[in-house]
Amino acid sequence: MLTLRGYxxxxxxxxxxxxxxxxxxxxxxxxxxxxxxxxxxAGAITQFMRMFPGQRFIAGxxxxxxxxxxxxxxxxxxxxxxxxxxxxxxxxxxxAHDIIIGGIQSMVKVAHAFGWRDIFFIDEAHLLSPNDASMxxxxxxxxxxxxxxxxxVGLTASPYRMGQGMLTDAGLFTDICIDLTGLEPFNRxxxxxxxxxxxxxxxxxxxxxxxxxxxxxxxxxxxLTRAMDEQHxxxxxxxEDVALFLLERRKCGxxxxxxxxxxxxxxxxxxxxxxxxxPVHNGLSTKERDRNIxxxxxxxxxxxxxxxxxxxxxxxxxxxxISDLAATVSTGRHVQKYGRGTRLFDxxxxxxxxxxxxxxxxGYVKKNCRAMDHVGNVANLGPINDPVIPKRKGDKGxxxxxxxxxxxxxxxxxxxCGGYNHTSVRYCDECGAEFAFKPKVYGSGGTEEIIRGTxxxxxxxxxxxxxxxxxxxxxxxxxxGGKAMLKATYQCGLRSFSELxxxxxxxxxxxxxxxxxxxxxxxxxxxxxxxxxxLNASLSKPKTIDVNVNSKFGDIVGYGW
Numbered sequence: 001m002l003t004l005r006g007y008x009x010x011x012x013x014x015x016x017x018x019x020x021x022x023x024x025x026x027x028x029x030x031x032x033x034x035x036x037x038x039x040x041x042a043g044a045i046t047q048f049m050r051m052f053p054g055q056r057f058i059a060g061x062x063x064x065x066x067x068x069x070x071x072x073x074x075x076x077x078x079x080x081x082x083x084x085x086x087x088x089x090x091x092x093x094x095x096a097h098d099i100i101i102g103g104i105q106s107m108v109k110v111a112h113a114f115g116w117r118d119i120f121f122i123d124e125a126h127l128l129s130p131n132d133a134s135m136x137x138x139x140x141x142x143x144x145x146x147x148x149x150x151x152x153v154g155l156t157a158s159p160y161r162m163g164q165g166m167l168t169d170a171g172l173f174t175d176i177c178i179d180l181t182g183l184e185p186f187n188r189x190x191x192x193x194x195x196x197x198x199x200x201x202x203x204x205x206x207x208x209x210x211x212x213x214x215x216x217x218x219x220x221x222x223x224l225t226r227a228m229d230e231q232h233x234x235x236x237x238x239x240e241d242v243a244l245f246l247l248e249r250r251k252c253g254x255x256x257x258x259x260x261x262x263x264x265x266x267x268x269x270x271x272x273x274x275x276x277x278x279p280v281h282n283g284l285s286t287k288e289r290d291r292n293i294x295x296x297x298x299x300x301x302x303x304x305x306x307x308x309x310x311x312x313x314x315x316x317x318x319x320x321x322i323s324d325l326a327a328t329v330s331t332g333r334h335v336q337k338y339g340r341g342t343r344l345f346d347x348x349x350x351x352x353x354x355x356x357x358x359x360x361x362x363g364y365v366k367k368n369c370r371a372m373d374h375v376g377n378v379a380n381l382g383p384i385n386d387p388v389i390p391k392r393k394g395d396k397g398x399x400x401x402x403x404x405x406x407x408x409x410x411x412x413x414x415x416x417c418g419g420y421n422h423t424s425v426r427y428c429d430e431c432g433a434e435f436a437f438k439p440k441v442y443g444s445g446g447t448e449e450i451i452r453g454t455x456x457x458x459x460x461x462x463x464x465x466x467x468x469x470x471x472x473x474x475x476x477x478x479x480x481g482g483k484a485m486l487k488a489t490y491q492c493g494l495r496s497f498s499e500l501x502x503x504x505x506x507x508x509x510x511x512x513x514x515x516x517x518x519x520x521x522x523x524x525x526x527x528x529x530x531x532x533x534x535l536n537a538s539l540s541k542p543k544t545i546d547v548n549v550n551s552k553f554g555d556i557v558g559y560g561w
Contacts, residue, residue: 002077004043005194007180008036012043014178015153016051025174026152028125028167030159030181032385033339034195034317037155038066038073041121044153045099046078048119058114060104060139061123064089065314070123071101086114089286108135111142117150124312125154126161126332130171140172157181157339158332186385191511195342196320200371200378205237207375209327219327224258234262234325237374238269241323244370245275245302247548249464249557251364252296253303253321254310256337262325266305277303280310299360311336317343318361320369327375331388334381341369342384365519367512464557465549467492474536476529486513486532490545490556497547497554503532519559 004012011029018027031037045057061067067087074081084094086102094100095113107114120143122128128136144150152172159167159176167173180186189195207228213220228234238255245253253275257263260281270277278292278301289309296304297316304310307326311333322341328334345366347355355362371378382388469490477487477500485500501513503526514525517532520539526532546558 001079002039002042002073004039004077005036007031007189007194008040008043011040011178011180012047015044016047018175018177019151023175026154026172027175027177028154028156028159028173028179030156030176030179032181032186032189032195032342033157033336034343035180035189036073037123037157038070039077041070041123041155042074042077045074045121046081049098055118056098056116057119057121058100058102058107058117058143059121059123060102060107060136062104062127063312064103066123066312067101067103069315074099074101086110104135104139108139111139112146114143116147117143118147120150120152122152122154125156125173126158126167128154128167128172129161130164137172158335161332181385183386193511194344196344196366197368197511198338198341198371198384199368200338200373200383202379203237203240203372203374205233205240205374207231207233207237207325207327209375212327214329218330218333219258221258224327225261228258228262228325233374234265235269237323237325237372238266238273241321241372242270242273242275244372245321247555247557248321248370249546250321250370251302251361251366252299252316252318253323254296254316254319254340255303255305255323256310256326257305257307258326260307263305263307266325267303270303270305275303276301277305280304280306282307282309299358308333310340314340315343316340317345318358318364318366319343320345320366321372322369323372323374324377325374326377328377329380331381334377335384335387337377338371338384341371365515367515463549464546466544466546466560467495467497468544469542472539472541474533474539476533484529486529490542492545495554497545497556499556504528 011031015027015029029037029040031040041059045059048055048057059070061070064087067085067090071083071085074083081099082097083099083101084097085092086094086100086107088106089103093106095110095115100107100114120140122136128134131137132141140150140152154167154173156167159179159181161167164170166176168176180189186195190197207224208231209219209224209227212223212227241253241255244250255266255270257266260283263279263281267277267279278295280289280292280296282289284292292304293310293314295301297314299318310316319341322338324337326337345361345364347358347361347364350358373379380388467490469492471491473489473491475487475489477485479485483502483504485502485504487498487500489496489498501516502509503513503517504510505513517525517539521535523535523538526535540561542559542561544560545556546560548555548557
C-alpha cells in the first residue's frame with residue numbers, strides 16, 4: 001500500500017482547505033514533473049470520499065498511459081476504492097462506479113452516461129483550452145447540466161498556456177491552491193532527493209531559427225523541417241550528442257524533433273552509429289508505437305526519437321540524456337519535455353520483477369540528466385524551475401534569465417564548463433564552481449555566440465578501461481577562487497586516478513558529493529572537508545573503477561563493488 005510524501009499530503013490538504021474555507025472556484029495544483037501527481041490525485045479522491053461519503057468523482061486525461069497510471073496509483077493507495085475505467089483504447093467502458101478515470105476523447109461522446117458527479121479532476125490541466133468548443137469544455141458543460149455546482153480541480157506541472165498566460169488569467173480555473181513549481185520549491189525537491197538534477201549547456205551544433213514564422217501558437221513545422229535540412233544540422237547534432245552520451249556513460253536517451261520525417265531519420269542515424277533506437281510518432285500504428293515505447297522504457301534500446309509524443313504520459317525514470325532538436329515558443333511544451341528527465345532512478349530500489357524487466361540497467365543509479373539544447377529553447381524560454389511565463393495575446397513577452405559558467409573544468413574533459421544556470425544561484429549547477437566573476441546574462445538565444453560548446457573532438461573520443469583498486473586515499477584539494485574539495489585518489493597498481501567532491505558546495509554539486517558519500521558509508525554525509533577527512537575511515541573502497549583513459553586526466557566514469 002502506498003503512502004503520501006509530505007509535500008503530496010500538503011497538496012491534498014490544499015485542495016481540501018480551498019473548498020472547506022468556502023471558496024466557490026475551480027483550483028489548480030501545480031507540482032513539477034516527476035513529483036507524483038497521480039498519487040496526489042489518489043490521495044485527494046480518497047480523503048474527499050472518506051470525509052464526505054456519497055460524493056461521486058470523475059478524473060480525465062488525454063492518453064491511455066496516464067489513465068493506467070492514475071488508476072494503478074489509486075488502487076495501490078486505496079485497494080478497495082470503488083473505481084472504474086472508461087477508455088475506448090483500453091477497451092473498458094465503466095460509467096457506474098463512484099470514481100471513474102478515463103480518456104477525455106472517449107468520455108465526451110457519452111458524457112450524460114456518467115450522471116451526477118461532484119468533482120471533475122483533470123490530469124495535465126494545461127491541455128484544457130478556454131475554447132467553449134473544446135472536448136474538455138463540452139464535457140464539463142454537460143456534467144454541469146446534471147450538477148450545476150460541479151467543481152473542477154486541475155493538476156499540472158505548467159500552470160500556463162500559450163496565448164492565455166496563467167491558466168487562471170482567463171477560462172475555467174480561478175485559483176492556484178498550491179504551486180510547487182517555482183525556483184525555491186523546485187530546488188528543494190532536488191536537494192531533498194525527490195527529483196534528479198538537469199544539467200544543460202550550449203552546444204556546438206545549433207539550428208538557426210531566424211525568420212521561422214509562428215502560427216497557431218508555435219513555429220511552423222514545415223519551415224523548421226526545411227531549415228533543419230538546408231542547414232544540415234541533424235546528423236552533426238546527433239554525432240555531438242552520441243560523443244557525450246558515450247563519454248558520460250549515459251544509459252537512456254531521448255531526442256525531440258519537429259517532424260515525423262526527422263524522427264525516422266534520426267532513428268536511422270543513431271542505429272547506424274551502433275546505438276539501438278526506436279522512433280515514436282503518430283504516423284506509426286498504435287501497436288508498433290506501443291511496442292517501441294515499451295522497448296525504450298525497459299531499456300532494451302538506448303534511444304527513442306519522438307515528435308511531441310513522449311512529453312507526457314510516459315514514465316521512463318532512467319532517462320538521463322535529452323537532445324532537444326524541436327524548437328518551440330511554448331513554455332509549457334518546453335517544461336514538459338525537459339521534465340521527462342527529472343525523475344529519479346535507482347536500480348537497487350526496484351522490485352525483483354522490475355529489476356528482471358530491466359537487465360541492461362543492472363546496478364545503475366542515476367545522478368542527473370544531461371540536456372543538449374540545439375535550438376535555443378533553454379536560452380529563449382528559461383530554466384524549467386523558473387521559465388518565461390507566456391503572456392496573454394497582445395502582451396509583450398518576457399526574457400529568460402540565464403547565467404552561463406565560464407570556469408575551466410577541474411576534472412576532464414578539460415574544457416570550459418559552459419553550464420546553464422539561473423541568475424540567482426551562487427554556485428554552478430554543472431561543476432560547482434563559485435560565480436566570483438560578473439555573470440553574462442542572456443535574454444534570448446538569438447544568433448549570439450554562447451561561450452563554449454561541448455562537441456567532443458575525435459582525439460578525445462572515450463576509451464573506457466577497468467582497473468583493480470589496490471588502495472584509496474583522501475586529501476584536501478584547494479581550489480583557486482572557490483571552495484576546497486575532497487580529493488579521492490585510487491591506486492591501481494602503478495597508476496593512480498583521482499576525483500574531486502564538493503561537500504562545501506551548494507546546489508547540485510553538493511548533492512552529488514553527498515550521494516557519492518552515501519554509496520560508500522553508513523554515516524551521514526559531512527558538511528565540511530575537514531569533517532570528511534576525519535570520517536574517511538568509514539568509506540568503502542570500490543573493487544574496480546572504470547576510467548576513460550583517452551581523457552586528459554583519466555576521467556572516472558564508474559565503479560565496481
